[in-house]
Amino acid sequence: MQTQSNQVYARIRPLREHHGEGALRVPRRDALLGLVPATLWFLSSFAFSKAAIAREGLGDDEFSIDFGQGPLGMDLIEVRFPQGVPREKQSSRIIVDAVKAGGQAETLGKAKRLRPQVLVVSINGKNIEGMRASDALKLLREEKKKSDENNQALQIVFRDPLIFKEKLLNIKEGGAVSTQVGVQSSEELVVKTLKMPEDCGAVRAQQGDVLEVKYTGYLADTMEVFDGSSINQNGNFFGDQSLYFVLNQGQRQAPRAWEVGLLGMCIGEERRLVVPPSLGYGREGVPKGKIVPKLPVPPNAKLIYDVKLVGINGINVRTDDPTSLGTRVPYDYRDCRTVNGVSTCGPDVEGRRL
Template sequence: MRSSLALIATAGIVAAALTGCSSAPAAPEATPGQSSGVVVVEGDFGEEPRVEFPSPLAPQETQCSEVIAGEGERLQEGQQALISLAVFNGSTGEDIQYAGFGDEEPIAVTVSDSTLPGLKKALECAQVGSRVAVVVPPEDAFGEEGNESLAVSPDDSLVFVIDVQRAFPARADGAARLTRDGFPAVVLAPDGRPGITVPKNDPPKELQTEVLKQGNGETVEDGDAVVVHYTGVLWNDNTVFDSSWQNGAPATFVVGEGSGAQVIPGFSKALVGQQVGSQIGVIVPPSEGYGDEGNAQVPAGSTLFFVIDILGVI
């Protein structure tokens, strides 16, 4: 039985919320065990795997075994990863979902306490380029409620096979730069979340951009899909009207001057030409923002200020 990816997302398997990123990876909570060791996975990385395991599997804790070795450091709290995912009912042996393999777009998921506990532990034992087999007990899966839409009962375990295609930093990691006098002040929390203070003076009438941290990664080009963290405030009262940090995960937008752009013109113009790893501040006048109409969050004629962390280009 195969269910839609929408059901998996609704169930919380790929739900995400951002939290802080530590300076060094902590030891993974999930380690190899007897249950994960009996999951047999065949096939190439990135391609839909052939998976066999005896059922029922009834692990006492989440277990994770590496099937294909990756490179670099393990995923950390706060990082967004692009993964391919196969999910099975570990008690019945039924398959639940295959997604992101082959020509399918990978799934974006953030390592977070708001992610299904077993999936978070699975991600924290993985690296970019690795394939892991993970067996999850009911308490790290859907617990006492189970998930009727996925035919998962309260006592059912889950089995994940995960290929980690890419991972993005949790925050901009470029070198800090000074900004000019009169520009909004930005103070960062330990997890990278910006606190913004807009000056009392009247806003400029033209788009203004400052590089707060200078990255050295790929340059953003017109038409790129860009992974960002951002916070936007209203100039007149410093109110946050939109924030990926508050929404729980980095966002991905297409930027540029064409009809395919998914953000306001000032946001796009600020990003195009910048490098991954940079953090930028941008003052957006109404003509480059929501104009004289505004929207539900932005009053008509509003000048905006954004702090944007450029985490990657897809």
């Protein structure tokens, strides 16, 4: 496996659909998948419970399609990560590998932008995230057979990182967007905008940028401060006035929730991130005195971060000049454009800037 700043490679196992028999099977060979979007990597990179648990309703970045009888018209694929660790310690996701021309998936999914690399969340209300390919395949076969025999639709729920990206770009002051990072309903990352400048300008925070932020971290249950860039603690200031770090997914220069939760921010914007334990300090927490004296972070603690973006790559004022950051590559937003104040993303606008 090779990992670059803007690319993630993973071993995959295709679940190919054979139209003659209307079934799916798992070939024995492995293939190599490249260019998995950074947001997809983040949203799919946390360990899920192996139990299949149905969740009520759809998430902000999810959509469903009701398939009829006959072949689905798409290939699914298993992505396993991270590489270099025992298989039992790896996590896996099932994503769309191909959409067949003229099939159900293309016809029913066109309006919802069903395409390769979209994650599969559930089949007829049964969550498959974290399932092994063989188990997901078995469930899909069983549910497809039951649906066809009963002349009922087969409902598949998908999660699209592109929707999450667009909602972050279009979020208004007081608004919020969330994404599921675990099977349990409590494993949800929520991004709220507390304050939005009247005009964001042409520059937004993206992968690879050096960000300057001011922040405060709270324990969600008690709203006690456990961390911050400038916190008055017993009459003394704790931490720096500002924090500088490179926004790179997987580099661990900042809390993991920041790696996606701060994407698309403009200078002067303030956000609140409600962070589940899996993106915080997990099962172990933080011992007493390691961050703020006398205040440990308990195991499985939900956290809240209030973050203000002060600067991007040394620029601390809003600008309408998209070239103000020189040769900066617009990786996160290279497929986005803004028309009449609404941002949309996708292959049809590739190469456009916000």
